[in-house]
Amino acid sequence: MPTRPSIPLLALTGLLLVAAGTAVLAADGETRDWRSWLRLFPNIAPASHPVYIEECGSCHLAYPPGVLTADSWKQILAPESLADHYGDDASLPDDLVVELRTYLMANAADKSARIRERAFAVPGAAPSDSSLPRITETPYFVRKHDRIPTRLVTDNPEVGSFSQCNRCHIGADTGVFDERQVDIPGFGPWKD
Numbered sequence: 001m002p003t004r005p006s007i008p009l010l011a012l013t014g015l016l017l018v019a020a021g022t023a024v025l026a027a028d029g030e031t032r033d034w035r036s037w038l039r040l041f042p043n044i045a046p047a048s049h050p051v052y053i054e055e056c057g058s059c060h061l062a063y064p065p066g067v068l069t070a071d072s073w074k075q076i077l078a079p080e081s082l083a084d085h086y087g088d089d090a091s092l093p094d095d096l097v098v099e100l101r102t103y104l105m106a107n108a109a110d111k112s113a114r115i116r117e118r119a120f121a122v123p124g125a126a127p128s129d130s131s132l133p134r135i136t137e138t139p140y141f142v143r144k145h146d147r148i149p150t151r152l153v154t155d156n157p158e159v160g161s162f163s164q165c166n167r168c169h170i171g172a173d174t175g176v177f178d179e180r181q182v183d184i185p186g187f188g189p190w191k192d
Helices: 007-027 034-038 050-057 070-076 079-083 094-106 115-120 139-145
Strands: none
Touching: 050 094, 070 079, 070 094, 115 139
């Protein structure tokens, strides 16, 4: 019968991992604590489906599937929605839509075990109009961005919109959305 590792052994392993990470950071000439080391890891699972990254990522950040619910992804991938995809025609062949829908719905916020992704699934205020679902209108997104002056984003020609996550979140493509790693073009690091 296999034995389970003891709690002290698991604690020691964790401590050694944190120490190793800190040593690697220190070797780069940076002094950081263990929390900054943890910020290097994704807090939202990044997009990983090659077809999704190619098709959707060719026009904008291939948003992590965990930032919208399965129903939202289903609505976005409806043929009429793709024909008028936030003002653009993003129509795709039916077989490709089925493949993308399967991936996005299986990895959506309401299907996730990740705490931050589940936060995107919490219902809240209805969208401001009858358009497609928007990540920027989810209660979680609004709460996390409510202190950022619009002049730094929408009035900033280097950003243009809150939907341009990768303009300010330097780790967006890898799923790192830590607020301490925000660098707003033309303004620098975000300090709350």
